[in-house]
Structure formats: C-alpha cells, structure tokens
Amino acid sequence: MKKKEEHRINNHIDSNKVRLVGDSIKNGIFSIQDAIQLSIDKGLDLVEINPKVDPPICKILDYKKFLYEQKKKKKQFKAKQIKVNTKEIRFGPQIGDHDGKVKIKSAEKFLMRGDKVKVFVFFKGRSIVYKDQGKIKLLKFAEEIEEYGKVEQMPVMEGKRMYMILAPKKI
Structure with a gap:
C-alpha cells in the first residue's frame, strides 16, 4: 500500500x-x-x-x-521540546529525621536535573489515623526543598496515600 x-x-x-x-x-x-x-x-x-x-x-x-527540508524542520522542532520526567519518593508518616534528609537529597538531585517529583506518604494499617502528621511531613519536605523546587500541587489524600507534586524552579 x-x-x-x-x-x-x-x-x-x-x-x-x-x-x-x-x-x-x-x-x-x-x-x-x-x-x-x-x-x-x-x-x-x-x-x-x-x-x-x-x-x-x-x-x-x-x-x-x-x-527533506520539512522533515529536517520537524526534527529540529521535536528536539527543542523538553521531556519532563516524574520521579517518585515515598515514606511513612513516622519517618526519622536522618531518613527524611536522605529523601530530601534525592529529591534535590531530581529537581536539579529538571524532573518533577511526586512525594508520597503511605499509610499502612492503623497509621491512617496520622493523616495530619503525614501532611505536616509533606509540607516540611516542601519547605526544606524550596531552594530547588516549588509546590505544584498541595498535599492530596488518595486512598491510603497522601501525595504532593514538586516542580523544578526556573533558573
């Protein structure tokens, strides 16, 4: 054909x-x-x-x-488009300070590369009663990382997970 x-x-x-x-x-x-x-x-x-x-x-x-010229122009246009990846970081509501700092370091690395970061707090079993603690952890996470990224979506509860999306800051 x-x-x-x-x-x-x-x-x-x-x-x-x-x-x-x-x-x-x-x-x-x-x-x-x-x-x-x-x-x-x-x-x-x-x-x-x-x-x-x-x-x-x-x-x-x-x-x-x-x-050929048209194909070349399309290829150049496509090359100029930026592909944004989304990386995920997850932790529980009772995460320790040191473990939290490790998660923050990896999030900073992702944001510096230009990736978006989706941060999860997962609730297992009865830990669902600590929703407010999970929200505090997410907001503290965003505060720690504000030098590299800004909050694109505030914390949202979805099933047994609460998440927030961070986008890299424009340089």
Whole structure:
C-alpha cells in the first residue's frame, strides 16, 4: 500500500488555473499547462502549496529537497521540546529525621536535573489515623526543598496515600 502524498505535484493538480509564487519566477495566475511547462523548463516540480484558496497556490521547486527540508524542520522542532520526567519518593508518616534528609537529597538531585517529583506518604494499617502528621511531613519536605523546587500541587489524600507534586524552579 502506497503512502498518500502530502502535496499534489505536476499533473496531479486538478485545477485549470494556479497562482504561482516563488523567488525565481514572475508571480501571478497561470494556466496549469503553462505552470507545468515552466517547471519542466527549469527541471523542477510544480508543487501545490495551498489547495484551499481559489486558484490554488503553487511553487516551482525540487520536491524531494522540499520534503527533506520539512522533515529536517520537524526534527529540529521535536528536539527543542523538553521531556519532563516524574520521579517518585515515598515514606511513612513516622519517618526519622536522618531518613527524611536522605529523601530530601534525592529529591534535590531530581529537581536539579529538571524532573518533577511526586512525594508520597503511605499509610499502612492503623497509621491512617496520622493523616495530619503525614501532611505536616509533606509540607516540611516542601519547605526544606524550596531552594530547588516549588509546590505544584498541595498535599492530596488518595486512598491510603497522601501525595504532593514538586516542580523544578526556573533558573
């Protein structure tokens, strides 16, 4: 199965008249035969750029080179987009001070790399009665790390877990 072309070229353009635009030719409205003949004389292709207007807008250019340039632009645009990863850190409501500092260090490392951090406090069994203690731990965590990241979402309870999302600060 052949892939459908993005643009109509040469004899596949189904209009009697076309508007030619470009650098090396005189811009204006031409009959389709004249436009195709001009493109043949130059050894290039007649490419329909905008089929929605009347008459359709066409350019005389090297179609393969045109496709290559478009593909290159798309690739550059895609490379400029930043992918944000989300890392997770979890601990219980009765976490010790030293263990908390270790979690903070790893969160700082993630935020410095540009990742978001989702911090969980998980409640096992009867520890669910310490919801307020879990919230305090999360807010203290956010306070300790405010140099590297800001709170994107305040603590939220979801089932037996309470979580908060931290985003890296813009430098």
